[in-house]
Amino acid sequence: MQIGITGLPYAGKSTLFTTLLSRKSESDSFHKKETEKGIVKVPDARLDHLTEIFNPRRKVPATIEYLKVPGLDSQSSATKGLPVHFLSNLKTVDVILLVVRAFENPLYPHPLNRIDPQSDINFVNTEFLLSDLAIIETRIERIEKQLSKVHNETYQKELELLFKCRNFLEDEKPLRALTLSPEEDKLLRGFQFLTAKPLIIVINIDEKEIPQAEEIANRFSYLKTINTTYTVLCAALEKEISELEPADQSLFLEEAGIAEPALNRLIRLSYELLGYISFFTVGEDECRAWTIINGDNAQKAGRAIHSDIERGFIRAEIVHYTTLLENGSLSACRSKGLIRSEGRDYIIKDGDVIEFRFNV
Ligand SMILES: Nc1nc2c(ncn2[C@@H]2O[C@H](COP(=O)(O)OP(=O)(O)O)[C@@H](O)[C@H]2O)c(=O)[nH]1
Ligand SMILES: [Mg+2]
Structure with a gap:
């Protein structure tokens, strides 16, 4: 911006x-x-x-x-x-x-x-x-x-x-x-x-x-x-x-x-x-904030990272930031079934933590 x-x-x-x-x-x-x-x-x-x-x-x-x-x-x-x-x-x-x-x-x-x-x-x-x-x-x-x-x-x-x-x-x-x-x-x-x-x-x-x-x-x-x-x-x-x-x-x-x-x-x-919101990608290598427009779906959000993700989008593994914080780790969220698998039409929420699955 x-x-x-x-x-x-x-x-x-x-x-x-x-x-x-x-x-x-x-x-x-x-x-x-x-x-x-x-x-x-x-x-x-x-x-x-x-x-x-x-x-x-x-x-x-x-x-x-x-x-x-x-x-x-x-x-x-x-x-x-x-x-x-x-x-x-x-x-x-x-x-x-x-x-x-x-x-x-x-x-x-x-x-x-x-x-x-x-x-x-x-x-x-x-x-x-x-x-x-x-x-x-x-x-x-x-x-x-x-x-x-x-x-x-x-x-x-x-x-x-x-x-x-x-x-x-x-x-x-x-x-x-x-x-x-x-x-x-x-x-x-x-x-x-x-x-x-x-x-x-x-x-x-x-x-x-x-x-x-x-x-x-x-x-x-x-x-x-x-x-x-x-x-x-x-x-x-x-x-x-x-x-x-x-x-x-x-x-x-x-x-x-x-x-x-x-x-x-x-x-x-x-x-x-501007109606902007943020989502996050996390990991040992990098934690990062990305800016998208409120209303963007999962596939479009992928474009913020790389056009390959948008093009080869398969699904997005999503947990909200507050849920992740409450549970302390991704593995804790996973074992409780709190990580959702969402398709391309899912509308991203402000504070979603996302891992994209894609294929190019
Ligand atoms: N009293 C007061 N003076 C200010 C304020 N903001 C800027 N100034 C003063 O006004 C003068 C001009 O400010 P500057 O930022 O250079 O204005 P510019 O020409 O728009 O870039 C400077 O001496 C500033 O210190 C303010 O909020 N209050
Ligand atoms: Mg000036």
Whole structure:
């Protein structure tokens, strides 16, 4: 999964990025002009427990790639619209993480001299909307030209879908809120529309507002809509805490009244938003977490590991993580008949421990 961090200048993007990657802050990297990337291991207590049981040579957590897009990091971009390269860098991500500023800091003035999260959200959304509209207009023009020469059912269908999208955008609604058939969804995916991407909004508050974080979150509850979610956090403090020794972190989080560190919270929100779940493979060699989409069947889940498993799927031996933990070992589960043999159509549950049988 790839998550693109974006927002206006001085919203706290770099602060959040370094927090998520547990990097020590390098002050000169704060205003980098290139897109920065970093891989984060998905924290998962279940994988930790499985590792304790199997004591494998390798523990392989799921990973998420964060991409910090710098295109807005110039005073001018806030007034002249987003540069093209900024938008193109976001096209490939699975989720957009929009950081908006709710903190005062006279040393780093807001580029539009306002502390107004909703206006900043509107500003960025409008840019995304205009970008998508421009792509749609160009495509409509091209298809209409084709259709004027010869009738083509596929083009006709695409044209109707693009009209639908255009109307939606002209009503200032993002494409992520549009209900699509699987066929339409597939057709639109190729365009990589920015307003179609799931969106997480981070409202970045001042440290002294942390006690009111929940109250502030309630004020913004309307932001949680189709394929959109949000959270309220203080990136500056989260960064300070992430730089502490792991043993000290939980103490400071508790003292600050933060129930869940930003890293865990944002990963959880991303999984929820995308409908992702995890299954595990275990053994002496390796304990590993795999990410699939909720609703995937056993055969499709095999693809997460290797296309051969999907192709040559025979069956899957499955026990749920909680059952395995309760019984202490796979052999204990086996002797009690708790390991089920499931066919290709079995729908994988979050936390299933799986051994695939396949033949290629
Ligand atoms: N008070 C406060 N300051 C913050 C917070 N997050 C970031 N800042 C400060 O705001 C300035 C700009 O942050 P930065 O992460 O570089 O923003 P970027 O331009 O979006 O990458 C820095 O001096 C940060 O320390 C926050 O949650 N609270
Ligand atoms: Mg920055």
